[in-house]
Amino acid sequence: MSLRQLLPAAADYRGLRRTWRGDLLAGVTVGIVALPLALGFGVSSGVSAEAGLVTAIVAGMIAALFGGSHVQVSGPTGAMVVVLLPIVAAHGIGAVAAVSVMAGIIVLAAGALKLGRAVGFIPWPVIEGFTLGIAIIIFMQQVPSLTTPRPLVAGEHSSNAIVAAGQSLAAADWSYLPWALGAAAVVAACMLLAPRLHRGIPGSLVGIVVVTLLCVLLPTPLAVIGMLPDALPAPQVPLLPVDSLAGLVGPALAVAALAAIESLLSARVAASLADTGAYDPDRELFGQGLASIGSGLFGGMPATGAIARTAVNIRAGGRTRLASLTHAVVLLLVVLALSGPVGTIPLAALAGVLMITAWRMVHLATAASILRSTRSDAAAFLLTALVTVSFDLVVAVAIGVAFAGFFALRNLSRATAVNRQPLAGDPVPGDERIAVIRIDGPLIFASADRVFAEATAVHDVGVVILRLSSLDHVDATGAHILSDITLALERRGITVLIKGILPGHEKLLRTVGVVTALRHHAHLFRDLDDAIEHARSHIRREQSPAVREG
Template sequence: MTSSARIPAPPRTQAENAPAAPSARWRTSLRRATSLLPGPSDYRGLRRTWKGDLLAGVTVGIVALPLALGFGVSSGLTAEQGLITAIIAGLLAAVFGGSNVQVSGPTGAMVVVLVPIVASYGAAAVASVTLLAGLLVLAAGVLRLGRVVGIIPWPVIEGFTLGIACIIFMQQIPLVTSPVQAAPGEHSSNALVAAAQALSAADPGYLLQALGAVAVVVACMLIAPRIHPSVPGSLIGIALVTVLCAVLPGPLARIGTIPATLPSPSLPALDPALLQVLLPAAATVAALAAIESLLSARVAAGLADTGVYDPDRELVGQGVASVGASLFGGMPATGAIARTSVNVRAGARSRLASVVHALVLLAVVYAASGPVGAIPLAALAGVLFMTAVRMVHLATVRTILRSTRADSLTFVVTALITVSFDLIAAVLIGVTLAAIFALRGISRSSGVTLEPIRSAQPQEGDEEILAVRFDGQLFFVSAERVFDTVMAVGPVSVVILRMSALEAVDASGAKILSEIVRGLERRGITVLLKGVQDDHSALFRKVGVLRALRHQKHLFVQFDAALEHARSHVRRDRAARQLTEPQAAPTSEEPTARTERR
C-alpha cells in the first residue's frame, strides 16, 4: 500500500527565491516602448499588396498636390510650405504612425488654427509652433493618451467638422476678391469677419475673373468622377485654368516661384521669451493635431480590412512628423481624412502607399516646380471650396438633428462655437455639454419606487411595511433626489430597500444609501436591505451602508424572507404598543376591544 503523503520539494536556492518582479517590469516596459516604434511587422503583407499600394500612392499624391498648395496659401504662409509639409510629414507619419493607411499633411482644420497665429506672431513663428506642438503630441503618445479621443461624442465630431468646413469655405473668399494677398493683421482672424471684410473691399473685375476660374475647377471636380472614380478632377481643373491664364493673360494672382529643391533642415528659433508666448498656441495646435489624426485613423480602420491602428503610436508618428516638418520650415501636420479615404478606396493596404504619396510630391518639387508656380490662387480656392462642401454630409446632419434634442443641441452649439470662436474650445464645450446631457439622462433613469405590500396572502400589519425599489443607476447626479423621495415616506414600521435591480452605484450613491438607513432608523423605522449585488457589496461595506443597519441579520437575499422578517417586527411592535397603551374603561357608547375584534 503506497502512502498518499506528498514528497517534500527540495529547498529552493537563493537565486530562485529572489523576486522576479523588477525583471518582468523591465521587460514589460521595454515591450511597451518598442511597440511605439516601426518594425518589420508593419510590412508583413507587402509582397501581396505592393502593386495596389503603388497605384494608390500615386493616386493620392496627385489628389494631395492641390490641397497641400492650397492649405499652405490659406494659412497665410506659402504654397511651398504646404508642399514641404505634405512631403516631410507625410513620409515620417507613414513610417512612424500607428495606421497602415493614414495619409498625413496640411489640413483645413490646421489652417483654421494657423491663421490667427500668423496674424498675431508672423509667419516666422509657425516653425517654432510646429516644433513645440510636435513635441507635445509625441509626449502624449509616449504617455499612452491615445484612447482619450474615444470620449468625444459623435454629435461633437460632426459639429466640429461642419464648423471647419464653413471656415475653410470662408477662408477662400479673400483669394478670389483681390489680386493682392492681405498682409498679416489686415483682416480679422475670424474667418467670417475676414470674409465680410474681403467682400466689402472686392475689385468687381477681378472677382468676376476669379469666380470664372473657380467655376472651371468646380465643374471639373463634379464631372470627372462621373467619367471614372480615379480621374483627378481637381488636378485637371487646375491645369485647365493655368493653361487658360497663360493663353489669355489676366490679373489673376499666381502661386509664384517655388524652389526646385527642398530647403536644408535647420532648427527653428528657440528664444525662451518667444517660446513662452507661443506655448499656448502650440498647445492648441497639438490638441487639434491629436484629435484630427486619431479621428482620421479611426475612420480609416473602418473603411477596409487594413489592420487595426494603434492610437498611441499614431500620436508618436504625428509628433515626429510635425517635428520633422518644422526643421524644413513647414507647418503642423495631421492625419487627413479626405486623403486617407482616397488612399483606402484606391486600394492601399500598407504603409507603402503613404510613402509613395510623399515621393510623388517630392518629384513634383524637383521636376515641376515651374509649372506649379504658375497656378492661379483662384484655382486653388476652387479646390478648397469643393473640399469644404464635400466635408458636409447632409444625410448625417439630418440624422443628428432628428435624433434627440440633446444631441442636436450639442451638434449646433459645437458648430457655432467652431465658426465663431475657437476649434479646441468648441470641442471642449461640446464634450462638456454632451456630458451634462448624459448625466441628466442618468439622473432621470435612476428610479426609486415606493411600493406598499401587496401579497397573495395579506396579513394584518402589512400596511405598516413599505418596499422601496431602486432601478437603474444611483450616481451623484441623482443621489439627492433619491434621498428626498425615500425620506418622505409616511408613518410605517419597516422599510425594505430592494437593491437587486440597481445596475450601478458610485460612492456618492452609496453614501446617500447609508444616510437613508441612518435617517429612517433614527425615526424608529426598521430598515431591511434586500438583494445587494456582489459588485456593490464591497463599496457598501467601505462606505458604511451595511454598518448603518441596526443588525447584521437585516440583510437578505430573497424578498419573501425579508417580508417575513418585517412582519415579525410589526407583530412585535404592535404587541409592545398594546402593553404600553393605557387601558381606558369602556362606556355605554364605546364598544370594548373584545366587541371590536368580534
C-alpha cells in the same frame, strides 16, 4: 506602454507581397490628389505653398512609418489652417514651425501616456458639428484670395473668417474679381464633373492644369503661387526668443489638441472603411507627434491625419503603409522636378479646390438625421458648429462635449427609478408598516438627491426594505446617498433592511459606509422572502408592548 510597441515593426507590412502593386498605385493616386490640397492649405494658412508641400512630404512620410494606422495619410488639413491663421496674425510666420515642434512634443507625450482612447468620449453630433464649422470657415477663408491679387496685410481683416470674407468683398477689386471667380469656377466644374466621367480622374488636378495653361496662354491679372524651391530645405531647430516661446504655449496646446482629435477620428473612420487591420490610437498619437516635430524642423506646419486623402487611399487599393509612403515620395518628386510649373498655378485655382473640398465636407443627410434625432443631440450639433465658426475649434469641441455630457447625465439620471412595491403573497397583520422600496437603473451623482427624497418620503412605517439587486451602476456619490438614506430613516425610528447587494457593488458600499449605517450587521439579505420575514418579526415585536428592540 513600452517603447517597442510605439516603434515600426515587420508586422506593419504583413501581406505586402500580395498588395504591393495596389499600394503603389494608390500612393500615386493619393499623391496627385494631395498636391493641390497641400499647396492650397499652405497658402490659406498664411504661411506658404512651400510649407504645405514640405508638411505633406515630411510629415506624411514620418506618420506613415510611425503612426498607428496602416492606411492613414497625413499632412496639412483644413482644420489646422483654421487654427494657424490667428497664430500667424499674432506671432508671424516664423512662429508656425516652433508651434509645430511644440505641439508635436505634446501629442507624442499623449501617445506615450496612453491617452489615445480619449477620442471615444467625443459624441457623434459634436464631431459632425465640428466638421460643419470647419467647412464653413475653410470656404469663407478663400474669399479674400478671390477679391484682390495682392497679399493681405496682417490685421487688415478680422480674424473671424466670415467677418473677413465680408470685409474683403466690401473692398474687392472689381477688375480682378471676375477673373478669379472664373478660375475658381473652372476648377470647381472639373472637380464636380470628372467623377461622373470616371472615378479615377483627379478633378482638382485637371482643373488646376486647365486654369494654369489658360493663364500661361492668355494675359490675365491672376496672382500665382510664385517661385518654389527645387529641393527640401535643410532641417533646423526653430529659433525664437524665450518670451516669444512662452507666448506660444497656449497656441501649441490648441494645435496639439486639434492634431490629436483629427488624427484619431480619421484613423477610426479609416478602420471602418476596409479590412486593413485595427489601428493603435496611442501609437497613432506618437507617430503624429513625431510627424509634426519633423515638419517643424523642415520649416513646415503641424500635421494631422487627413480623412479625405485616407479615404482616397483606401478606395484606390491602399492596404499597407507603402501606399502612404509612396504618396510622400510622389510629392517629393514634384518638388525636385516640377517646382517651376507648380509655381505658375494661380491662387484662385487653389481657392476653387478648397471651396469644393469644404463643400464636400458637409453631408446634408447626416446633418438632417442629427437634427431629427433628439433635441439635445441637435442642440449639441448646432452649438458646436456655431462656436467653431465664431470662436475656436478646440473650445468648440470642449463646449460640445460638455453640453452633450450634461444632457447624457440628465437622461441617465432620469433612468433611475424609485418604486414602492407591494409585499408578495398573502398579507398578514402589520404588513402596512413594511415598505419595500426598489431602486432601479444607475445610481450616480446626477440622480442622488432625487433618490434620497423619494426613498425617504415614507410615513407610518416601521421597516423599510431597500431592494438594490436592479442597480446597474453605483458611483461613490450614489453609495454615499444610500448611507444617508439609511441613517435618515434610522433616525426616524425606522429599521432599514438591505436586500440584494450585487457582488460588483459590495466593496464600494462597504467602503463608503452603507453597511455600517445599518442598525445591525444581520440586516443584510440576499433573498427577499428572508428580508420580508425578518421585517414582519420586527413589526410583531414593535406591536408587542413587552418587547423592545435591541
